[in-house]
Amino acid sequence: MATIHAFERPLRIRFAHCDPAGIVFFPQYLVMVNSLVEDWVSDELGIPYSQLLMKRRTGLPTVSLSCEFTAISRMGDEVLLGLSVERLGQRSIGLQLGCRQGDEERFRMRQVLVCTSLESHRAVDVPPDLRNAIGRFIERHPSRGTP
Amino acid sequence: MATIHAFERPLRIRFAHCDPAGIVFFPQYLVMVNSLVEDWVSDELGIPYSQLLMKRRTGLPTVSLSCEFTAISRMGDEVLLGLSVERLGQRSIGLQLGCRQGDEERFRMRQVLVCTSLESHRAVDVPPDLRNAIGRFIERHPSRGTP
Amino acid sequence: MATIHAFERPLRIRFAHCDPAGIVFFPQYLVMVNSLVEDWVSDELGIPYSQLLMKRRTGLPTVSLSCEFTAISRMGDEVLLGLSVERLGQRSIGLQLGCRQGDEERFRMRQVLVCTSLESHRAVDVPPDLRNAIGRFIERHPSRGTP
Amino acid sequence: MATIHAFERPLRIRFAHCDPAGIVFFPQYLVMVNSLVEDWVSDELGIPYSQLLMKRRTGLPTVSLSCEFTAISRMGDEVLLGLSVERLGQRSIGLQLGCRQGDEERFRMRQVLVCTSLESHRAVDVPPDLRNAIGRFIERHPSRGTP
Numbered sequence: 001m002a003t004i005h006a007f008e009r010p011l012r013i014r015f016a017h018c019d020p021a022g023i024v025f026f027p028q029y030l031v032m033v034n035s036l037v038e039d040w041v042s043d044e045l046g047i048p049y050s051q052l053l054m055k056r057r058t059g060l061p062t063v064s065l066s067c068e069f070t071a072i073s074r075m076g077d078e079v080l081l082g083l084s085v086e087r088l089g090q091r092s093i094g095l096q097l098g099c100r101q102g103d104e105e106r107f108r109m110r111q112v113l114v115c116t117s118l119e120s121h122r123a124v125d126v127p128p129d130l131r132n133a134i135g136r137f138i139e140r141h142p143s144r145g146t147p
Numbered sequence: 148m149a150t151i152h153a154f155e156r157p158l159r160i161r162f163a164h165c166d167p168a169g170i171v172f173f174p175q176y177l178v179m180v181n182s183l184v185e186d187w188v189s190d191e192l193g194i195p196y197s198q199l200l201m202k203r204r205t206g207l208p209t210v211s212l213s214c215e216f217t218a219i220s221r222m223g224d225e226v227l228l229g230l231s232v233e234r235l236g237q238r239s240i241g242l243q244l245g246c247r248q249g250d251e252e253r254f255r256m257r258q259v260l261v262c263t264s265l266e267s268h269r270a271v272d273v274p275p276d277l278r279n280a281i282g283r284f285i286e287r288h289p290s291r292g293t294p
Numbered sequence: 295m296a297t298i299h300a301f302e303r304p305l306r307i308r309f310a311h312c313d314p315a316g317i318v319f320f321p322q323y324l325v326m327v328n329s330l331v332e333d334w335v336s337d338e339l340g341i342p343y344s345q346l347l348m349k350r351r352t353g354l355p356t357v358s359l360s361c362e363f364t365a366i367s368r369m370g371d372e373v374l375l376g377l378s379v380e381r382l383g384q385r386s387i388g389l390q391l392g393c394r395q396g397d398e399e400r401f402r403m404r405q406v407l408v409c410t411s412l413e414s415h416r417a418v419d420v421p422p423d424l425r426n427a428i429g430r431f432i433e434r435h436p437s438r439g440t441p
Numbered sequence: 442m443a444t445i446h447a448f449e450r451p452l453r454i455r456f457a458h459c460d461p462a463g464i465v466f467f468p469q470y471l472v473m474v475n476s477l478v479e480d481w482v483s484d485e486l487g488i489p490y491s492q493l494l495m496k497r498r499t500g501l502p503t504v505s506l507s508c509e510f511t512a513i514s515r516m517g518d519e520v521l522l523g524l525s526v527e528r529l530g531q532r533s534i535g536l537q538l539g540c541r542q543g544d545e546e547r548f549r550m551r552q553v554l555v556c557t558s559l560e561s562h563r564a565v566d567v568p569p570d571l572r573n574a575i576g577r578f579i580e581r582h583p584s585r586g587t588p
Contacts, residue, residue, distance in 0.1 A: 076189075162314060
């Protein structure tokens with residue numbers, strides 16, 4: 001059974017995602033998931049991701065991740081990518097992510113992002129507007145915010 | 148002035164598309180354009196691209212292309228990718244493609260695809276259903292079909 | 295302190311590996327590591343990876359991985375990618391992988407690969423020649439084979 | 442017959458370069474070629490590419506390119522990537538590039554790079570040290586410098 005996440009977006013599996021075995025090349029899942037985080041920040045939290053990076057010079061690099069690839073995805077599959085918040089720390093954000101087609105889970109992942117200054121590449125506090133928006137997101141989706 | 152193509156799709160420029168200069172890394176435009184061709188075949192022509200490849204074992208590799216990068220695109224830009232048919236040959240398809248944001252052209256390209264057998268990697272005739280669907284597409288968009 | 299792995303290969307960090315923050319985009323580490331596994335199989339174990347896949351139709355997809363990104367890598371850095379065997383199972387191979395520049399660890403990862411038939415995408419036994427070659431590799435590097 | 446270029450580097454075609462048809466996905470050729478240009482600037486011209494970009498804030502984006510894909514490359518192929526200078530302008534550099542395996546040409550390309558300020562993304566003169574180094578390269582390989 002696949003987890004239904006608090007924030008989900010549809011995606012079509014592309015030729016460019018697939019390898020000579022005809023299935024998604026696993027690093028491509030991480031590219032997809034990175035775009036999902038962008039959409040979540042920009043569209044769901046209401047904080048334009050590109051401005052966060054390029055104007056405010058605040059990055060959200062990954063410090064750790066773990067993934068399980070539970071079923072294959074093939075070119076042309078229409079899947080859902082999903083994201084829930086597992087933990088909101090002082091300087092970091094713990095996410096649960098996944099990919100499913102209907103009930104079938106294709107991929108699940110836990111990922112920790114850390115807020116950094118793009119000038120120093122050092123960790124900084126999660127900016128207040130981002131923190132507040134994540135807090136409201138957790139309130140709207142309580143079962144996901146308290147794992 | 149940007150060309151308005153017969154088939155257009157919106158795209159958000161992603162973090163993953165951009166390079167250390169903060170702008171789209173040019174090979175990423177070609178990945179985007181490849182997905183546009185997939186969508187055109189599947190959604191506009193009504194021939195599932197993944198079945199064409201994986202079941203019917205007919206590929207559409209690129210034999211030549213030329214591009215001009217006329218303005219930069221940055222992370223977060225919402226652009227339109229577009230495609231028109233320039234020429235439909237016995238075994239090949241000539242396309243014009245582009246990327247624009249409103250009136251501003253970012254990128255334009257000409258590309259020749261050839262139909263091949265994925266078993267032999269040799270050129271084969273454009274399959275009749277694909278040929279007919281492209282013919283109807285050109286009829287619906289005549290100014291693009293006669294360059 | 296970075297782990298010195300049993301099999302190491304140098305790599306230059308490229309423009310194409312880096313993101314708008316000017317550092318390696320994390321999915322690119324997984325692409326690098328995938329090529330390291332290829333080189334290990336082909337060059338160290340003596341079993342041409344491309345033949346394993348394309349002729350023998352045996353794949354080595356990833357079923358799980360976990361990574362920690364411990365320091366950033368920038369364009370132009372000359373790093374070492376490394377691999378050790380953690381566990382050799384009936385149908386799977388557990389690897390430890392890493393990236394270092396001298397003593398500084400940039401990235402470490404554990405990855406489980408499973409042998410599959412590329413026809414059915416089902417798990418199959420590790421082929422005898424691959425099993426024997428991995429066994430000899432572990433013997434040559436005993437501290438890595440018994441974690 | 443494949444062109445033998447003034448600057449050549451070996452490359453192994455990787456799993457990650459290849460598509461579900463089992464051959465190089467064409468945008469991957471452009472990623473390869475981009476790395477070749479980096480190596481040419483850093484190793485042959487003696488100007489560290491990463492410093493040119495990140496410290497001196499001078500980029501070399503592509504303004505136009507044209508490619509012909511003349512034969513397929515498969516995973517495991519050991520190829521040569523090559524580069525010659527076609528034209529050195531005030532603000533731009535015209536290159537000829539290619540990929541061959543022995544006598545067999547796989548890919549050929551013409552590409553125009555322009556020097557830009559990474560602050561303004563506007564064209565600037567080719568810096569004197571880069572201009573001089575390219576001039577000496579052309580002198581060492583005269584037949585390529587006068588197309």
